[in-house]
Amino acid sequence: MNHHPGAWGQTLTPHQRFDAYSSSAPSRYQPSSAGSGVVGNDHGMYDAGNEAVMAGGTGVVGHTQQPLVTGTSVLGLVFDGGVMLAADNLASYGSLARFRDIQRLIPLESSKHSSSCLAVGGDMSDFQYLQKQLETMITNERTQALGDDHPSLGPRQIYEYLSNLMYARRSKMDPLWNAMLLGGVKDGESFLGYVDLLGTTYTSPTLASGFGSHMAQPLLREAYESRQAQGKSGEREGELMSRDEAVAVLEDCMKVLYYRDARSMNKYQIATITASGVDISASKSNETEWKFAEGLRGYGPQKQ
Amino acid sequence: MSSIGTGYDLSVSTYSPDGRLFQVEYAAKAAENAGLSIGLKCTDGIVLAVEKIVQSKLLVKGANRRIMSLDNHVGMVSSGLLADGRHLAKRGREEAQSYRDQYGAPMTLKALIERVAMYEHAYTCYGSVRPFGISTIMAGVDKTGPQLYVVEPSGSYYGYRASAVGKGKQLAKTELEKLDLSTITVKQGVMEVARIAHLVHDDNKEGNFELEMTWIGPETKGFHEHVPSQLLQEAEEAAKRALEEAMEED
Numbered sequence: 001m002n003h004h005p006g007a008w009g010q011t012l013t014p015h016q017r018f019d020a021y022s023s024s025a026p027s028r029y030q031p032s033s034a035g036s037g038v039v040g041n042d043h044g045m046y047d048a049g050n051e052a053v054m055a056g057g058t059g060v061v062g063h064t065q066q067p068l069v070t071g072t073s074v075l076g077l078v079f080d081g082g083v084m085l086a087a088d089n090l091a092s093y094g095s096l097a098r099f100r101d102i103q104r105l106i107p108l109e110s111s112k113h114s115s116s117c118l119a120v121g122g123d124m125s126d127f128q129y130l131q132k133q134l135e136t137m138i139t140n141e142r143t144q145a146l147g148d149d150h151p152s153l154g155p156r157q158i159y160e161y162l163s164n165l166m167y168a169r170r171s172k173m174d175p176l177w178n179a180m181l182l183g184g185v186k187d188g189e190s191f192l193g194y195v196d197l198l199g200t201t202y203t204s205p206t207l208a209s210g211f212g213s214h215m216a217q218p219l220l221r222e223a224y225e226s227r228q229a230q231g232k233s234g235e236r237e238g239e240l241m242s243r244d245e246a247v248a249v250l251e252d253c254m255k256v257l258y259y260r261d262a263r264s265m266n267k268y269q270i271a272t273i274t275a276s277g278v279d280i281s282a283s284k285s286n287e288t289e290w291k292f293a294e295g296l297r298g299y300g301p302q303k304q
Numbered sequence: 305m306s307s308i309g310t311g312y313d314l315s316v317s318t319y320s321p322d323g324r325l326f327q328v329e330y331a332a333k334a335a336e337n338a339g340l341s342i343g344l345k346c347t348d349g350i351v352l353a354v355e356k357i358v359q360s361k362l363l364v365k366g367a368n369r370r371i372m373s374l375d376n377h378v379g380m381v382s383s384g385l386l387a388d389g390r391h392l393a394k395r396g397r398e399e400a401q402s403y404r405d406q407y408g409a410p411m412t413l414k415a416l417i418e419r420v421a422m423y424e425h426a427y428t429c430y431g432s433v434r435p436f437g438i439s440t441i442m443a444g445v446d447k448t449g450p451q452l453y454v455v456e457p458s459g460s461y462y463g464y465r466a467s468a469v470g471k472g473k474q475l476a477k478t479e480l481e482k483l484d485l486s487t488i489t490v491k492q493g494v495m496e497v498a499r500i501a502h503l504v505h506d507d508n509k510e511g512n513f514e515l516e517m518t519w520i521g522p523e524t525k526g527f528h529e530h531v532p533s534q535l536l537q538e539a540e541e542a543a544k545r546a547l548e549e550a551m552e553e554d
Binding site: 142 | 369376404527
């Protein structure tokens with residue numbers, strides 16, 4: 001199976017559908033009635049009724065092998081004074097734009113002295129489960145941190161917890177089907193990190209998941225690096241983008257993604273995480289221009 | 305009391321002929337003789353405070369905090385046996401968390417106090433256990449607004465606008481009664497609670513003390529947090545000045 005976030009929610013070609021290693025685990029409830037090797041439906045998407053057929057009946061537990069309702073890429077950027085995250089408001093059901101008012105940015109108030117926010121793409125039910133887990137852990141730690149015998153959580157600690165959780169789940173062959181960015185500020189220090197369903201982690205001043213890692217990450221890096229260069233050469237003060245500059249870059253990236261990512265929507269939010277807290281903007285959209293598409297084959301009136 | 309209690313105070317599962325449970329009364333005594341705790345319900349939040357007698361000069365100042373959180377929006381302080389207080393707080397946290405897991409919403413104070421009180425009450429029903437040696441103030445801000453309750457070792461609980469438990473609670477309560485509790489804000493509450501704590505405390509009898517104070521108010525975004533050290537210091541200085549002025553008038 002193709003686990004790359006860019007392939008989430010895509011239908012499979014017959015070639016891709018051939019499952020050489022019989023990777024869909026057999027059910028322990030139903031005795032085997034059909035051999036494995038081919039996903040048994042013709043649309044190539046998950047089919048609950050067909051699970052028993054897909055499974056070989058060898059007593060092995062079957063786990064979710066593909067996401068159902070998905071959110072697309074999320075973006076993150078370190079700026080002067082904090083971190084910004086962006087995600088659109090869409091949760092797709094396959095290629096259908098099913099839920100169009102979903103907030104995929106969640107503020108995590110772990111202590112008085114730090115603020116963090118999570119931006120999530122991938123399976124929305126796994127995301128909701130994850131949110132509950134995180135909030136339980138954070139509330140628990142926060143109540144204990146009132147005493148002097150327990151440290152409070154910062155973004156780095158939450159990131160570590162998330163990474164361990166995601167890696168543990170993939171090691172059980174039962175991953176939480178998400179790719180997410182965690183941004184936060186503690187003691188004036190900004191943090192931005194990536195975790196996905198494989199337990200892969202990395203940190204960087206600019207980050208994007210899924211389709212965004214192809215389309216937006218180069219734009220974010222370009223903006224970040226040119227600002228660094230200008231700062232170093234003394235053309236401008238400081239080496240990080242201002243709040244307004246960061247918003248402009250993110251808006252531009254969201255626009256590019258909306259033009260090219262068929263699972264995106266022109267309605268998104270930006271979370272600004274600073275020492276004073278997490279501010280999540282109201283939903284906004286970009287001006288777009290589709291005139292050029294009239295000349296494109298398959299979009300305009302012309303036939304082949 | 306020993307002559308009255310003889311034979312009937314060995315187990316909490318035995319009544320005395322006149323219908324008393326001596327072990328529960330002794331537990332209340334343990335709570336009465338410990339450092340004072342004060343709780344105040346204001347219009348915009350709650351204030352909790354505890355008087356910590358300095359047991360040794362070797363203890364780090366500000367260490368060994370006594371006020372605990374049960375959930376983001378609930379604070380608790382108790383007078384009596386410290387370990388009993390910690391154990392009760394642990395139970396309270398578990399109850400608050402399980403409520404969140406089951407219903408997906410923060411627990412109301414009324415529901416939480418009911419469960420915690422029933423837990424305490426269970427320790428007054430069996431010969432194999434001893435009752436909690438603490439009086440506990442539990443306060444928070446839930447969907448119904450600020451709330452404050454006091455639980456006794458017997459497991460009985462009452463809601464208050466303000467209350468005090470521990471040594472000197474009578475004097476503290478008399479002072480609390482003088483406040484206009486229907487209009488007081490947490491900012492004013494912090495000043496008043498500091499004043500009352502200093503007024504009730506007798507340096508000559510009990511030695512020095514530290515004042516620990518927490519609150520939930522407009523500045524804490526609904527979270528239970530320590531009162532900022534600067535504000536606490538101001539409140540204590542104002543309290544000491546007020547006491548000196550009162551002394552001079554006498």
